[in-house]
Amino acid sequence: MQSGKSGSSSCSCLISDLKDPGLQAPGFLCPKVVLSLLVTGYSFVKNSTLISKQGTSNEQPATSNEEIYLTLMAISFSINRMTRETYTILGKALIIFLLSLVLSLPLPAHTSNKTLVLLPLVIYADKPLDHIRQGVRSMLVSRLSGGGFEVVSDAGLDSLVGEKGMEGITSKGRAEELAKRLGADYAIFGSITAIGGGYSLDLSLLELHKDGSRLTRVSRAIDEDQFIPKLSDVAYELRTLIEGKETTAQKKEERAPILPKPERAKGIFSKVEPDRQGPAAIEKGLVFKPTREYEGLKPTGKISVDMAVMAFDTGDLDGDGQAELVILGRKKLLVYSKKGEPFALRDGLKPSFGEDFLKVSVGDVDNNGRAEIYLVSRYGVRARSTVLEWAGKFTRLDRRTGHLQAVRDPGGSAFVLLFQDSRVDEFFSGRICGMSYDKEGKVTKRERLPELRGVQFNTVALFDLDRDGDPEFLGLGEDSRLHVWDKQGNTLWSGDKRLGGTNNAIRSGSANPGDPPPRIPFNSRLLITDIDGDGSKEILAIKNIPLVEHLRNSKVFTKSNLIAYRIEGTRLFPAWTTGDIDYCLTDMQAEGPTLFLAAQKGRLSNIGKGSGLIMWFE
Amino acid sequence: MRKLLIVLAAFAFTVAYSVPAMADADWDWYGHARMLTFNTTMSKEASGLGVEDDDLTHVLSGSGRVGAHVKAGDIRGRVEVSSTFGLRLIYGTWEFGAGKLIVGQDYTPTEYFISNMAYADNSMVSYGVSYAGRQPQVKLLLLNEALQVAMIQTVVKSASGLTTSDTDTSMPKFEVAYSLKLGPVALSVFGGINTHDDVVITGTTEKTYSIDSNVFGVGFKIPVGALYVNGTVWATQNPANYGQLTQAKAGNAAAYNTTSDGIDDAEGLVYAVVVGYKISDMLTIEAAYSLIHNEIDQSGVTTEADTNFMYVQLPIMLAKNVWITPEFGSADFGDKKVGATETKLGDMTYWGAKWEIRF
Numbered sequence: 001m002q003s004g005k006s007g008s009s010s011c012s013c014l015i016s017d018l019k020d021p022g023l024q025a026p027g028f029l030c031p032k033v034v035l036s037l038l039v040t041g042y043s044f045v046k047n048s049t050l051i052s053k054q055g056t057s058n059e060q061p062a063t064s065n066e067e068i069y070l071t072l073m074a075i076s077f078s079i080n081r082m083t084r085e086t087y088t089i090l091g092k093a094l095i096i097f098l099l100s101l102v103l104s105l106p107l108p109a110h111t112s113n114k115t116l117v118l119l120p121l122v123i124y125a126d127k128p129l130d131h132i133r134q135g136v137r138s139m140l141v142s143r144l145s146g147g148g149f150e151v152v153s154d155a156g157l158d159s160l161v162g163e164k165g166m167e168g169i170t171s172k173g174r175a176e177e178l179a180k181r182l183g184a185d186y187a188i189f190g191s192i193t194a195i196g197g198g199y200s201l202d203l204s205l206l207e208l209h210k211d212g213s214r215l216t217r218v219s220r221a222i223d224e225d226q227f228i229p230k231l232s233d234v235a236y237e238l239r240t241l242i243e244g245k246e247t248t249a250q251k252k253e254e255r256a257p258i259l260p261k262p263e264r265a266k267g268i269f270s271k272v273e274p275d276r277q278g279p280a281a282i283e284k285g286l287v288f289k290p291t292r293e294y295e296g297l298k299p300t301g302k303i304s305v306d307m308a309v310m311a312f313d314t315g316d317l318d319g320d321g322q323a324e325l326v327i328l329g330r331k332k333l334l335v336y337s338k339k340g341e342p343f344a345l346r347d348g349l350k351p352s353f354g355e356d357f358l359k360v361s362v363g364d365v366d367n368n369g370r371a372e373i374y375l376v377s378r379y380g381v382r383a384r385s386t387v388l389e390w391a392g393k394f395t396r397l398d399r400r401t402g403h404l405q406a407v408r409d410p411g412g413s414a415f416v417l418l419f420q421d422s423r424v425d426e427f428f429s430g431r432i433c434g435m436s437y438d439k440e441g442k443v444t445k446r447e448r449l450p451e452l453r454g455v456q457f458n459t460v461a462l463f464d465l466d467r468d469g470d471p472e473f474l475g476l477g478e479d480s481r482l483h484v485w486d487k488q489g490n491t492l493w494s495g496d497k498r499l500g501g502t503n504n505a506i507r508s509g510s511a512n513p514g515d516p517p518p519r520i521p522f523n524s525r526l527l528i529t530d531i532d533g534d535g536s537k538e539i540l541a542i543k544n545i546p547l548v549e550h551l552r553n554s555k556v557f558t559k560s561n562l563i564a565y566r567i568e569g570t571r572l573f574p575a576w577t578t579g580d581i582d583y584c585l586t587d588m589q590a591e592g593p594t595l596f597l598a599a600q601k602g603r604l605s606n607i608g609k610g611s612g613l614i615m616w617f618e
Numbered sequence: 619m620r621k622l623l624i625v626l627a628a629f630a631f632t633v634a635y636s637v638p639a640m641a642d643a644d645w646d647w648y649g650h651a652r653m654l655t656f657n658t659t660m661s662k663e664a665s666g667l668g669v670e671d672d673d674l675t676h677v678l679s680g681s682g683r684v685g686a687h688v689k690a691g692d693i694r695g696r697v698e699v700s701s702t703f704g705l706r707l708i709y710g711t712w713e714f715g716a717g718k719l720i721v722g723q724d725y726t727p728t729e730y731f732i733s734n735m736a737y738a739d740n741s742m743v744s745y746g747v748s749y750a751g752r753q754p755q756v757k758l759l760l761l762n763e764a765l766q767v768a769m770i771q772t773v774v775k776s777a778s779g780l781t782t783s784d785t786d787t788s789m790p791k792f793e794v795a796y797s798l799k800l801g802p803v804a805l806s807v808f809g810g811i812n813t814h815d816d817v818v819i820t821g822t823t824e825k826t827y828s829i830d831s832n833v834f835g836v837g838f839k840i841p842v843g844a845l846y847v848n849g850t851v852w853a854t855q856n857p858a859n860y861g862q863l864t865q866a867k868a869g870n871a872a873a874y875n876t877t878s879d880g881i882d883d884a885e886g887l888v889y890a891v892v893v894g895y896k897i898s899d900m901l902t903i904e905a906a907y908s909l910i911h912n913e914i915d916q917s918g919v920t921t922e923a924d925t926n927f928m929y930v931q932l933p934i935m936l937a938k939n940v941w942i943t944p945e946f947g948s949a950d951f952g953d954k955k956v957g958a959t960e961t962k963l964g965d966m967t968y969w970g971a972k973w974e975i976r977f
Binding site for chain 2: 353382516553554
């Protein structure tokens with residue numbers, strides 16, 4: 001092929017140069033090409049170093065960003081100066097890089113599950129208790145399956161153990177033999193003894209190795225009315241044994257030995273029954289039968305306000321021993337106190353020009369006996385937090401760009417102060433940090449929390465679910481599903497169904513031309529409180545229900561449910577729920593035995609201030 | 619070829635084996651219905667009629683759209699068609715931990731939008747922003763999406779004045795953008811290059827001309843309370859060959875030079891700034907100014923033209939998802955200079971409104 005000169009300007013390389021036999025030699029690079037590659041390579045290496053430094057540092061020096069910026073400009077410049085050959089080589093290198101990247105990416109774990117066989121349990125009782133045997137089996141299977149565990153199906157077991165074997169296995173040798181034949185890693189066998197109104201559950205966990213086996217016994221005495229929660233504890237203990245974690249059985253035993261029989265919780269909840277049906281089933285009314293308790297939403301008290309409630313919180317602002325109620329709308333913050341019986345409006349605060357209030361939380365983080373108000377607003381395209389004190393009038397303590405939120409530590413009376421930055425086009429930006437007051441009374445950053453993937457800052461809560469001394473993180477994560485993260489940020493559990501959903505949202509950030517900016521919701525906090533009075537805390541979450549489910553821009557939430565999750569280890573199961581509430585719930589808080597809810601009527605119109613309601617249940 | 623097939627097969631196997639079950643996909647639908655009502659006055663030079671021309675347009679906007687976002691685990695997707703059911707977007711996204719892989723037709727990294735211009739519903743496309751269309755591509759988003767790298771379908775537009783027998787492409791269009799936030803300022807630097815060969819065959823003789831085009835620029839956004847200032851500056855070579863949509867009052871494409879038997883490159887330089895103020899939830903005021911410079915040097919004769927453009931608008935949100943945007947704007951196309959000769963290109967003014975309901 002003969003080629004001619006293109007006569008292009010300096011930016012376009014001459015084709016004849018590329019066709020030069022000398023240049024076509026394999027692997028040959030002209031000095032200009034080598035220089036460009038070196039500049040580009042050096043820039044990338046320098047850039048990577050800076051990025052890795054940033055990744056390990058708590059502080060992000062502005063100079064690093066600037067250097068990255070300059071480096072990229074250098075890359076752009078060097079690209080601009082490239083010859084056609086360099087461009088071709090780099091392009092091919094890019095293709096190889098992309099393919100290598102894809103091929104070398106870690107695949108999702110397709111590792112084989114640990115297999116467990118649950119052998120028939122022997123029943124010792126003066127009457128047939130097949131329903132107990134089947135029920136226990138069913139409950140253990142449901143609690144032990146998933147998360148890397150696979151329970152051998154009944155079909156595979158029946159044919160192997162025979163009719164006599166189905167009456168129960170108590171021999172270690174027989175259990176080991178059956179487990180080996182089924183190719184299982186673990187076997188559970190044992191007995192249930194019924195005496196009087198209680199049961200003795202005596203189980204053995206057999207762990208099979210190449211060179212033998214190991215037996216661990218787990219026994220519990222269970223009252224009839226505590227059968228299900230105690231069995232859940234046993235299942236959790238077995239699971240932790242298999243996972244090789246420290247068992248928390250001893251700690252669990254420290255719980256109140258006699259628990260009240262939970263049937264009602266704060267008047268508006270009813271049990272999710274049976275078989276742990278999830279919220280979706282409840283919403284459709286397939287399983288959950290409405291009870292008289294929640295058919296009418298009858299609060300103990302309520303306050304109506306002439307604004308759509310964005311958020312609220314309670315706390316002792318003036319140090320008089322009684323909690324005040326702080327209610328927030330887009331253009332107003334109101335303080336109510338309960339000097340007599342009813343709550344009375346004491347004070348109010350309006351935003352400055354161009355400012356919209358978004359969230360409020362209250363907590364005595366500085367431990368001076370008076371709770372501070374942490375007020376978050378939108379100022380321009382970023383969030384701004386103001387720390388206020390109120391004792392008859394407002395005093396400003398601090399103001400900074402970003403989000404501040406006081407979170408109650410459910411294990412005690414202390415508060416945790418969390419912070420997340422806010423930047424242009426990133427209303428919530430970067431990792432969440434813990435904050436504290438220094439000796440001078442200034443709010444300062446402490447350690448960064450682990451990266452909680454997809455977490456919604458306003459929903460973050462801390463609670464030691466597995467009682468191992470380290471709190472886990474809870475919150476709404478990706479796709480607005482309830483998540484439990486460990487202190488490294490690994491997801492320990494996530495729910496199947498979306499929760500939250502709120503009419504309290506703004507649009508902010510960059511968007512494609514003609515597209516609305518991304519919707520940023522401000523969901524309610526999660527509550528960690530004892531809903532049913534059994535001495536154990538539940539996780540309470542709001543699920544708002546849209547008028548139309550699958551329309552992205554017209555999602556108006558008009559109804560809601562509250563769902564309380566029972567904690568079993570680091571897993572959560574829906575235990576209590578309300579029926580449909582004819583409001584969009586925007587926030588909630590518990591103060592002693594009282595549950596406060598903020599509600600608003602969902603509406604499409606943008607004209608007018610809207611209206612809201614704070615109601616409480618005792 | 620065999621090696622390529624093996625690599626592609628390995629790639630397909632890897633992706634297929636990594637994709638979670640798609641049974642639980644969520645679809646979120648959306649739509650934008652838009653009407654444009656504008657009165658446009660073109661001067662006698664700009665109208666091409668020799669007299670001033672005044673027209674009212676009251677039309678369905680071509681930027682109206684219907685689409686859906688789809689989520690299924692780590693896989694996401696988006697599809698969008700225009701009000702006339704032309705394909706606007708179709709892409710899938712795979713989030714793999716270190717970043718995101720996007721495959722399909724999407725906006726490209728060198729696009730930097732700063733404006734809500736209502737006239738023609740085009741957000742300052744061809745009047746100040748860098749935009750080369752929604753294009754088929756394979757794109758990687760890395761460093762928390764701050765870094766975008768894309769291989770885009772090559773634009774093949776031959777040099778003007780050249781009768782080509784064939785065109786050859788050897789590489790996709792390559793674009794990269796990096797954005798960073800420094801306190802209250804958001805910055806972005808972007809660049810892209812595109813190349814193809816025009817081939818002229820005369821008898822058994824083949825002659826090849828390389829048509830190279832590029833764009834490089836920066837953009838910024840500075841919000842101060844309710845006030846915001848956005849801007850962009852970008853330079854381009856052979857913007858028409860790159861696929862850039864810009865004013866073309868002087869040459870904006872590579873041109874064949876019969877004297878040198880080579881290619882002359884067109885150059886462009888664009889500045890744009892937008893200032894806005896959010897008066898309330900319902901009301902914002904926005905104004906913009908831009909300067910677009912085109913130039914081409916052929917056989918020692920320079921042809922150049924400058925377009926000055928401005929608008930002011932007052933978007934009003936009547937209700938959630940209901941907008942009316944009144945706007946007034948003007949474009950001065952200046953003079954076209956060819957060597958020492960100047961020809962007046964005239965101007966355009968318009969006023970009217972865009973109506974929009976999103977659902």
